[in-house]
Amino acid sequence: MDLSNTHMLDDAVVTTKIDAVVNWGREASLWPFVFGTACCAIEFMATAASRYDISRFGAEVLRFSPRHADLLVVAGTVSYKQAPILKQIYDQMPEPKWVIAVGACASTGGFYDNYTTLQGIDEIVPVDVYVAGCPPRPEAILDAVLDIQRQLKREESFEVRNTEFKGKLDDV
Amino acid sequence: MMSNFIMIDALEIFQTIKDAKEKDGFTFLLDITCIDNLHKKYPASTRFELVYILRHSEFKETKIFKVAVVDEEVGVESISSLFDSADWAEREVYDQYGINFENHKMLKRLLNHMEFEGHPLRKDYEITKGQYCTTSQDMMDEMKPLLKDRELDMQKDDLMIVNLGPSHPASHGTIRTLAALDGEKIVAAASEVGYLHRGFEKSCENHNYNQIIPYTDRLNYCSALMNNIAFAKTVEEMMDITLPDRGIFIRVILAELSRVIDHLVCLAAGLLDMGGQTNYWYLFNPRNDAYDFLSKLTGARLTNSYMRIGGMTHDLYDGWQSDLEDVLTKIDFGITESLKMITHNRIYNDRIQDISPVSSKQAISYGFTGPNLRASGVAYDLRFAKPHYYYDTFDFDMVVGSVGDTYDRMMVRFEEMNESMKIIKQAVKRMPSGDINVNDRRITMPKKSCVYGGIEDMMNQFMLVTDGVKVPEGEHYGAFEAANGELGFYIVSDGSGTPYKVKVRPPSFYHMSAYPKIIENYQVADAIMTLGSLNIIAGEMDR
Numbered sequence: 014m015d016l017s018n019t020h021m022l023d024d025a026v027v028t029t030k031i032d033a034v035v036n037w038g039r040e041a042s043l044w045p046f047v048f049g050t051a052c053c054a055i056e057f058m059a060t061a062a063s064r065y066d067i068s069r070f071g072a073e074v075l076r077f078s079p080r081h082a083d084l085l086v087v088a089g090t091v092s093y094k095q096a097p098i099l100k101q102i103y104d105q106m107p108e109p110k111w112v113i114a115v116g117a118c119a120s121t122g123g124f125y126d127n128y129t130t131l132q133g134i135d136e137i138v139p140v141d142v143y144v145a146g147c148p149p150r151p152e153a154i155l156d157a158v159l160d161i162q163r164q165l166k167r168e169e170s171f172e173v174r175n176t177e178f179k180g181k182l183d184d185v
Numbered sequence: 186m187m188s189n190f191i192m193i194d195a196l197e198i199f200q201t202i203k204d205a206k207e208k209d210g211f212t213f214l215l216d217i218t219c220i221d222n223l224h225k226k227y228p229a230s231t232r233f234e235l236v237y238i239l240r241h242s243e244f245k246e247t248k249i250f251k252v253a254v255v256d257e258e259v260g261v262e263s264i265s266s267l268f269d270s271a272d273w274a275e276r277e278v279y280d281q282y283g284i285n286f287e288n289h290k291m292l293k294r295l296l297n298h299m300e301f302e303g304h305p306l307r308k309d310y311e312i313t314k315g316q317y318c319t320t321s322q323d324m325m326d327e328m329k330p331l332l333k334d335r336e337l338d339m340q341k342d343d344l345m346i347v348n349l350g351p352s353h354p355a356s357h358g359t360i361r362t363l364a365a366l367d368g369e370k371i372v373a374a375a376s377e378v379g380y381l382h383r384g385f386e387k388s389c390e391n392h393n394y395n396q397i398i399p400y401t402d403r404l405n406y407c408s409a410l411m412n413n414i415a416f417a418k419t420v421e422e423m424m425d426i427t428l429p430d431r432g433i434f435i436r437v438i439l440a441e442l443s444r445v446i447d448h449l450v451c452l453a454a455g456l457l458d459m460g461g462q463t464n465y466w467y468l469f470n471p472r473n474d475a476y477d478f479l480s481k482l483t484g485a486r487l488t489n490s491y492m493r494i495g496g497m498t499h500d501l502y503d504g505w506q507s508d509l510e511d512v513l514t515k516i517d518f519g520i521t522e523s524l525k526m527i528t529h530n531r532i533y534n535d536r537i538q539d540i541s542p543v544s545s546k547q548a549i550s551y552g553f554t555g556p557n558l559r560a561s562g563v564a565y566d567l568r569f570a571k572p573h574y575y576y577d578t579f580d581f582d583m584v585v586g587s588v589g590d591t592y593d594r595m596m597v598r599f600e601e602m603n604e605s606m607k608i609i610k611q612a613v614k615r616m617p618s619g620d621i622n623v624n625d626r627r628i629t630m631p632k633k634s635c636v637y638g639g640i641e642d643m644m645n646q647f648m649l650v651t652d653g654v655k656v657p658e659g660e661h662y663g664a665f666e667a668a669n670g671e672l673g674f675y676i677v678s679d680g681s682g683t684p685y686k687v688k689v690r691p692p693s694f695y696h697m698s699a700y701p702k703i704i705e706n707y708q709v710a711d712a713i714m715t716l717g718s719l720n721i722i723a724g725e726m727d728r
């Protein structure tokens with residue numbers, strides 16, 4: 014084959030950036046770890062059930078080991094007692110990883126402004142998408158997954174994310 | 186109408202309660218709590234008072250004992266040797282109020298973490314003062330005495346310690362169990378709760394009665410409306426008001442619908458834990474249809490906040506009957522299909538029959554209520570024992586199991602859904618017309634059109650929003666047959682619009698306290714099923 018005639022390759026080869034290929038693959042195969050603690054977790058159950066069907070967006074492979082997952086979905090209230098466990102789970106997840114805070118509680122502590130509730134998980138782990146609602150409707154949770162997909166498309170695929178982040182439980 | 190209580194001396198507490206149990210037949214300890222009198226307008230003799238709520242074995246009578254605690258560090262004698270349920274109840278009082286219980290085997294924190302300092306429900310503990318926790322406890326301090334009691338040794342008997350949870354798919358996110366295993370068999374276990382402790386009781390002391398309704402939604406979030414109703418009903422009892430009939434019937438329908446959807450989640454999740462995923466679709470999807478109905482009615486799928494003290498926010502919408510009927514048909518279909526798959530299924534039957542049976546005597550001692558108690562063969566249901574809301578005029582049966590194993594606990598729930606649907610159908614037929622709310626401007630809001638049109642209604646609205654509904658001074662324990670069992674509220678009012686104290690008597694809390702004991706001698710896989718069948722809802726367990 015005469016390789017000097019490059020247009021012959023047009024049909025067989027696509028030139029692109031490595032980031033685009035990797036992210037294209039990642040986008041439709043997010044594996045969530047559901048850190049469900051409270052009411053919001055029940056709405057996550059609905060999101061995973063057949064009516065809302067999270068598998069339409071490629072995120073139905075729910076993992077119960079953090080080492081298998083790349084999307085941490087924190088659905089529910091996180092208390093101070095629960096916080097070190099959340100951190101441990103986040104730390105055990107391999108890079109790259111993304112975090113969704115589902116609902117008012119996970120985002121800010123919600124209406125539990127008291128002695129036992131962590132005022133937002135972003136005190137402990139970095140959060141990529143916050144979902145408003147108490148609890149958010151399943152559509153909102155799906156929207157957050159889509160948001161993550163949009164976000165990760167613009168990222169460099171081999172970069173370690175959130176190196177700057179320093180949570181309240183780091184170095185204690 | 187307030188509850189009556191009997192004051193007893195701190196030194197006689199053990200003997201008095203023992204007599205009540207053995208001589209007078211008060212065999213059921215419902216709850217133990219404490220009142221901090223620091224901010225009372227008319228101070229009591231001592232700062233702390235303990236409250237013991239007992240129920241008669243015939244389930245008709247309730248007795249409340251109160252004890253003035255002279256010195257919280259000396260405390261009072263523990264009654265955990267009389268009732269198994271007292272074990273965790275006393276630990277909670279110690280944790281939240283710092284009252285000592287002499288002779289308690291393992292008096293340590295229960296809901297708050299181990300690094301916590303102070304006692305949050307004391308009136309001088311500031312509500313927003315959070316304390317970070319850096320590690321979790323290893324729980325060997327609880328495990329070691331257990332092994333010693335059983336004359337087991339880690340090395341010699343070749344035991345393995347396994348930690349289940351709190352982040353474990355089958356522990357529903359918030360329950361931790363430490364189990365010592367001999368092969369696959371659990372020989373000793375200890376559970377830790379409190380991971381979802383969200384300060385419900387402290388929050389109540391800082392909000393007025395109607396503002397508490399949204400908090401009650403999140404106790405048992407699988408049947409939020411039912412908690413609304415239970416709380417509103419308790420407060421209404423304190424104020425001696427009854428709803429107009431239409432309001433009552435709406436409450437009956439919604440309470441029973443909540444019971445059904447609560448059981449649906451329990452069974453769907455339980456069967457999913459067992460690997461029956463198809464059952465999950467069949468049982469969970471009709472629940473979504475019920476949500477559609479509820480969101481059309483209340484505006485929210487899960488946390489409805491539909492009730493108010495003295496009624497509810499608004500009346501039913503036009504065409505609700507056909508929507509509800511449709512939901513019931515779908516639920517019925519889901520149950521039928523699911524039962525088809527499991528009734529004669531050997532895997533299902535073999536895996537859960539004769540697993541973790543709880544005898545009726547044990548169940549009462551553990552403080553079981555609701556479907557779990559009935560599964561053990563105790564015919565107790567508040568809807569029969571103390572009929573309210575015309576429950577005695579509906580035609581339905583109480584579902585009672587025989588041996589109290591995991592199978593019974595699940596099947597009782599299946600049957601109860603049918604009974605609840607029977608009630609709903611009758612209530613729909615009998616639905617009267619008329620008002621839904623108590624017509625008293627000190628309790629319920631005036632119509633918005635009147636608020637904008639007249640000064641009097643505007644004042645009423647203003648007062649209700651700023652001060653809240655005023656509840657006469659006194660103390661009351663109100664109980665309601667919720668989906669998981671007896672949901673009680675012990676409310677202390679100082680006459681203002683904000684409760685002085687609210688204590689929830691959560692059914693799941695007592696079910697959970699029995700869990701480590703009943704899974705003993707069964708396998709890990711059985712323990713998972715047992716947990717599912719007890720239907721532990723962390724929101725109400727940890728509050």
Ligand code: SF4
Nearest residue numbers: 052116117118147148
């Ligand atoms: S945000 Fe609301 S629904 Fe979600 S966990 Fe918190 S209280 Fe529950």
